[in-house]
Amino acid sequence: xxxxxxxxxxxxxxxxxxxxxxxxxxxxxxxxxxxxxxxxxxxxxxxxxxxxxxxxxxxxxxxxxxxxxxxxxxxxxxxxxxxxxxxxxxxxxxxxxxxxxxxxxxxxxxxxxxxxxxxxxxxxxxxxxxxxxxxxxxxxxxxxxxxxxxxxxxxxxxxxxxxxxxxxxxxxxxxxxxxxxxxxxxxxxxx
Numbered sequence: 001x002x003x004x005x006x007x008x009x010x011x012x013x014x015x016x017x018x019x020x021x022x023x024x025x026x027x028x029x030x031x032x033x034x035x036x037x038x039x040x041x042x043x044x045x046x047x048x049x050x051x052x053x054x055x056x057x058x059x060x061x062x063x064x065x066x067x068x069x070x071x072x073x074x075x076x077x078x079x080x081x082x083x084x085x086x087x088x089x090x091x092x093x094x095x096x097x098x099x100x101x102x103x104x105x106x107x108x109x110x111x112x113x114x115x116x117x118x119x120x121x122x123x124x125x126x127x128x129x130x131x132x133x134x135x136x137x138x139x140x141x142x143x144x145x146x147x148x149x150x151x152x153x154x155x156x157x158x159x160x161x162x163x164x165x166x167x168x169x170x171x172x173x174x175x176x177x178x179x180x181x182x183x184x185x186x187x188x189x190x191x
Contacts, residue, residue, distance in 0.1 A: 038111025045117030050075025113143030
């Protein structure tokens with residue numbers, strides 16, 4: 001019975017996060033194990049991104065070591081991006097409107113906002129990869145707006161501005177990392 005309840009709870013959490021349920025985001029930090037589960041989502045999103053990037057790297061015929069390091073770096077860029085994004089959100093809000101809730105209260109809802117990124121592996125589908133990437137990024141941004149509203153107790157416009165500004169910085173950083181790894185694996189690519 002306990003395992004069935006856990007699976008049902010997990011399914012409901014994923015549905016609530018993916019459907020941008022504002023009530024879920026507002027109370028997400030109160031759920032038992034929410035911090036661990038939010039971190040798990042971010043780690044799985046990083047794994048999905050890393051594996052997808054690895055499939056793309058295979059086109060360059062890397063050595064096994066290059067492939068492994070490339071997958072690891074790309075996966076870690078998502079996890080690192082999560083912490084940088086959350087910290088940037090928190091710091092921007094602290095600068096604009098102190099006092100702010102503790103940083104860790106923002107980690108849970110933003111972690112749940114990463115739920116669409118679990119589908120990151122789909123970005124390797126030929127011709128559909130770029131539109132899927134944009135759709136997942138937009139979906140994650142919308143989730144982050146809900147998360148920021150809940151985690152920082154701010155209005156919709158301020159949440160959208162905070163999430164959008166910091167999201168842009170993180171996305172540029174992740175793109176630079178991915179491009180750098182591809183250049184490292186295939187240094188003759190641009191010549």
